[in-house]
Amino acid sequence: MGYHLNFTLIWRNFDKLWSGLILSLELALLSIVIGCVIGLALAALYVSGGRVVRALIAAYVEVVRNVPLLLLVYLVFYGLPTVVNIAYGNTTSFVVTLSAYAGAYLVEVFRSGLEAVPRGLSDAGKSIGLTPWQRLIHVRLPTMLRIVLPALSNTFVSLFKDTSVASVIAVPELTYGAQWINFNTFRIMEVYLVVTGMYLVTGYAILIGLRMLERRYAIGR
Amino acid sequence: MAPFSPTATPPLLRIADLRKSYGQTRVLHGVDLDVARGEVVTIIGPSGSGKTTLLRCVNFLETYDQGSIAIDGREVGYRDGAARKLRSERDLARMRAETGMVFQSFNLFPHLTAAQNIMLGLTKVRRMGSAEARAKALHWLARVGLADKADRLPSELSGGQQQRVGIARAVAMEPKILLLDEITSALDPELVGEVLDVVLSLAADGMTMLVVTHEIGFARDASHRIVFMADGVVNAEGPPAEIFGPDQTSERLRGFLARFSRAHRL
Amino acid sequence: MLAQITYAIPFLIPGLLVTLEVSVITVVIATAIGVLLGVGLIYGPAPLRWVIRGFSDIIRGIPILVLLFFVYYGLPLTGLNLQPFAAAVLGLIVFKVAQVIENVRGAIGSIPKGQMDAAKSIGLPFPERLAYVIAPQALRRFLPPWLNGVTDAVKGSALISLLGVGDLMFDIQKVVGRTYSPLTLYCFGAFLYFLINYALSLGSRALERRFSYIRD
Numbered sequence: 253m254g255y256h257l258n259f260t261l262i263w264r265n266f267d268k269l270w271s272g273l274i275l276s277l278e279l280a281l282l283s284i285v286i287g288c289v290i291g292l293a294l295a296a297l298y299v300s301g302g303r304v305v306r307a308l309i310a311a312y313v314e315v316v317r318n319v320p321l322l323l324l325v326y327l328v329f330y331g332l333p334t335v336v337n338i339a340y341g342n343t344t345s346f347v348v349t350l351s352a353y354a355g356a357y358l359v360e361v362f363r364s365g366l367e368a369v370p371r372g373l374s375d376a377g378k379s380i381g382l383t384p385w386q387r388l389i390h391v392r393l394p395t396m397l398r399i400v401l402p403a404l405s406n407t408f409v410s411l412f413k414d415t416s417v418a419s420v421i422a423v424p425e426l427t428y429g430a431q432w433i434n435f436n437t438f439r440i441m442e443v444y445l446v447v448t449g450m451y452l453v454t455g456y457a458i459l460i461g462l463r464m465l466e467r468r469y470a471i472g473r
Numbered sequence: 474m475a476p477f478s479p480t481a482t483p484p485l486l487r488i489a490d491l492r493k494s495y496g497q498t499r500v501l502h503g504v505d506l507d508v509a510r511g512e513v514v515t516i517i518g519p520s521g522s523g524k525t526t527l528l529r530c531v532n533f534l535e536t537y538d539q540g541s542i543a544i545d546g547r548e549v550g551y552r553d554g555a556a557r558k559l560r561s562e563r564d565l566a567r568m569r570a571e572t573g574m575v576f577q578s579f580n581l582f583p584h585l586t587a588a589q590n591i592m593l594g595l596t597k598v599r600r601m602g603s604a605e606a607r608a609k610a611l612h613w614l615a616r617v618g619l620a621d622k623a624d625r626l627p628s629e630l631s632g633g634q635q636q637r638v639g640i641a642r643a644v645a646m647e648p649k650i651l652l653l654d655e656i657t658s659a660l661d662p663e664l665v666g667e668v669l670d671v672v673l674s675l676a677a678d679g680m681t682m683l684v685v686t687h688e689i690g691f692a693r694d695a696s697h698r699i700v701f702m703a704d705g706v707v708n709a710e711g712p713p714a715e716i717f718g719p720d721q722t723s724e725r726l727r728g729f730l731a732r733f734s735r736a737h738r739l
Numbered sequence: 740m741l742a743q744i745t746y747a748i749p750f751l752i753p754g755l756l757v758t759l760e761v762s763v764i765t766v767v768i769a770t771a772i773g774v775l776l777g778v779g780l781i782y783g784p785a786p787l788r789w790v791i792r793g794f795s796d797i798i799r800g801i802p803i804l805v806l807l808f809f810v811y812y813g814l815p816l817t818g819l820n821l822q823p824f825a826a827a828v829l830g831l832i833v834f835k836v837a838q839v840i841e842n843v844r845g846a847i848g849s850i851p852k853g854q855m856d857a858a859k860s861i862g863l864p865f866p867e868r869l870a871y872v873i874a875p876q877a878l879r880r881f882l883p884p885w886l887n888g889v890t891d892a893v894k895g896s897a898l899i900s901l902l903g904v905g906d907l908m909f910d911i912q913k914v915v916g917r918t919y920s921p922l923t924l925y926c927f928g929a930f931l932y933f934l935i936n937y938a939l940s941l942g943s944r945a946l947e948r949r950f951s952y953i954r955d
Contacts, residue, residue, distance in 0.1 A: 562864050567862065
């Protein structure tokens with residue numbers, strides 16, 4: 253093997269990787285926040301809605317979960333602007349896609365989380381005179397959030413990894429940065445070793461951070 | 474239980490100066506115990522005394538650090554000879570086939586019917602043909618009162634029934650000694666009796682047994698000898714009359730029994 | 740709109756076949772290797788366990804796309820010059836192997852410890868313990884998450900289009916480039932992927948129901 257590892261070109265261009273990493277994290281964060289809004293809203297609608305509502309929500313979830321993310325990215329970026337009079341940049345388009353993607357997974361998480369809240373808590377709320385709405389806001393939702401915390405952390409790490417697909421529509425996140433360095437310096441091994449390390453370390457750091465949060469707030473299984 | 478007259482032959486099971494630690498924690502501090510052929514020995518004692526660990530060493534589900542456990546003169550875990558070499562997997566399997574164990578949580582194989590649970594050992598270890606194995610399995614199921622449940626899965630049986638299948642599974646292998654590890658502790662109270670009845674009848678047939686239990690009543694009625702363990706050693710032993718009698722000298726034992734009868738007084 | 744779809748179908752069939760082919764090859768090979776490594780992870784000597792664990796954690800900690808690029812661009816440097824198809828499949832297999840190892844770990848790990856004790860106590864040696872007591876129970880716990888993973892493999896296969904492999908995604912892109920009706924075609928492509936995966940997930944749910952008589 254006549255290939256000698258030389259990382260200098262990587263470090264010289266490290267800013268691309270670093271800013272890419274930050275962008276990936278931002279994309280993941282935005283998507284999970286918006287996804288949570290979608291997921292919560294749809295989960296609440298699902299448990300309180302009729303058959304039509306449930307069928308629609310189920311269809312949304314099934315479609316998003318069974319179709320490749322890559323296809324969804326293309327569909328939103330290239331397809332939607334032809335019918336909807338929207339002009340948005342690649343980053344915005346990707347956030348829309350990933351949020352919808354996250355939302356589909358989170359509907360399930362929140363729905364089963366809500367069901368996992370013990371009836372006894374609602375009953376206790378009833379017995380001190382809380383209205384159904386108050387019970388939802390003050391008793392069931394806070395409890396549910398603590399139950400779903402582990403699932404939320406796993407989803408966030410997954411989303412962080414999924415941001416790599418944004419590179420195909422030239423969003424300058426971490427994988428895009430890696431490919432840029434790859435094509436401009438031909439230091440393939442080095443850049444991918446570094447990027448692998450960056451994904452691993454970041455993912456691990458996120459998990460550890462969230463586990464600490466879990467330890468304080470989550471209700472264990 | 475009538476007093477046991479041990480024969481002149483050497484004991485079936487001889488445990489000598491057994492020591493074991495889990496990491497830094499000493500669990501067994503030098504246990505000496507003999508069980509003669511046909512004898513029923515019950516071990517009682519507070520939790521943490523090492524009773525279950527001792528039992529699990531006898532069929533080498535746990536390793537032991539020092540001392541020896543010998544069945545019919547053969548060391549259980551280690552090869553004969555001065556060097557303490559671990560027995561091979563096949564050897565250990567053969568040794569374990571000579572002992573039978575019944576577990577607190579039954580541990581029936583959930584993907585096999587009651588009969589198949591018993592037949593597994595008979596066909597794979599005793600190398601019986603499946604017709605012969607099935608006949609034996611049915612015989613033992615009848616013996617524990619479950620002939621009609623032969624083709625049921627464990628999930629279809631009550632706790633007491635599962636435990637009786639567990640006993641049949643162990644006994645069908647015709648082991649030299651039966652090890653019973655708190656076999657009624659996980660049962661609802663009304664199911665305990667049916668299991669103890671089976672054990673009593675096996676004992677009456679001359680089965681050698683080493684029993685760990687909380688059932689003091691069973692210990693008193695079914696054992697030839699009771700061993701009281703505390704802090705990883707044998708604290709007191711003797712026939713039931715002596716252990717439960719007024720002349721019992723061990724303070725520890727008296728305290729243990731007193732706490733026990735207090736707890737059980739409703 | 741319908742006209743666009745009917746026009747496109749003949750051009751998508753080759754890609755659809757490639758996607759199915761890639762998915763099957765990936766799943767079959769990766770499952771075989773993954774089960775072996777998974778068993779090694781649980782029952783092997785400590786050094787082997789660390790290597791397998793490390794491999795699984797690293798592969799699962801990076802995006803599939805990064806792994807695919809790494810394999811595709813990096814492999815020629817080690818002297819191994821593979822066709823894009825082979826490199827892509829290799830990358831997918833590596834990814835799936837890590838998933839299967841996790842499936843195996845979860846399946847065997849969820850079997851109560853007492854089962855091994857009981858199997859030992861009736862005198863079964865190690866190979867027979869695995870074959871007659873552990874494996875039957877592990878299989879039932881392994882199948883549902885594994886089947887979920889198969890849909891992930893199908894979805895992940897779409898990324899090989901970026902390496903120039905002519906799968907369904909690649910063909911969709913080509914037709915879109917020619918006909919300029921992206922929305923219709925992407926929706927139809929989504930429908931095709933959905934068909935494949937939804938069928939698989941229905942199958943997995945049926946399997947789960949069939950094996951649910953094992954009370955955990």
